[in-house]
Amino acid sequence: MHDQQVRTPWGTTKRGGFPALGVAIPAGLALAAALGVVAAAMGATESNPMLGGVVFALCLALPLVALVYAVVVDRGTIKGAADRPEESVESGWYDRAAAGAFTDLVLLAGAGATILAFIPANFPVDLKLVLPAVVLACFASFGIRYLVLQRKG
Incomplete structure (x- = not known):
């Protein structure tokens, strides 16, 4: 258990102790935007690639934020999380x-x-x-x- 660390509702990162959501939200949105650009470049929707890229990015935003959060958060800093x-x-x-x-x-x-x-x-x-x-x-x-x-x- 991390006795010296303060537990917060959303936890902090494994390295650096930054708020985990403060890292996960911008990183996840940046990844979603990048994948939206890739989808638009590859012609996700032939009639309107820009719209296809935006929809792609919007659909991927929340799952990618959650994925980044799961990767960077230190479970020991989340209030109410089980130690083992x-x-x-x-x-x-x-x-x-x-x-x-x-x-x-x-x-x-x-x-x-x-x-x-x-x-x-x-x-x-x-x-x-x-x-x-x-x-x-x-x-x-x-x-x-x-x-x-x-x-x-």
Whole structure:
């Protein structure tokens, strides 16, 4: 734990002790603007590249600010943050839900491969839908398992 450091609601940077949001907001907006320029230069929208670049930058602004914040913030300086999050109850729920979801993924992939092996070659199976279906099943499995573990306490 950082006994000498003052904890603030948004924390400070790992190096220098600057306010983390004071670094994350301008850096994230600059990255979003740069990617907007790249999108406009590459013709994100053929009819109006400038509009496409602006929309691209606006859509990326918040996620990039959040990404920069996650990279630069020192967790030990955030008020109310757990000192050792890997030892929290929620971390245990996450680990158990992820392990169960992986088991579900292996079972689902095995069952799917077995079923596909017996489908005749002339039967139309759109393979573009198979992987998204597997990903959605994994999301659902993890989410349901996590919520059940959370409810159990």
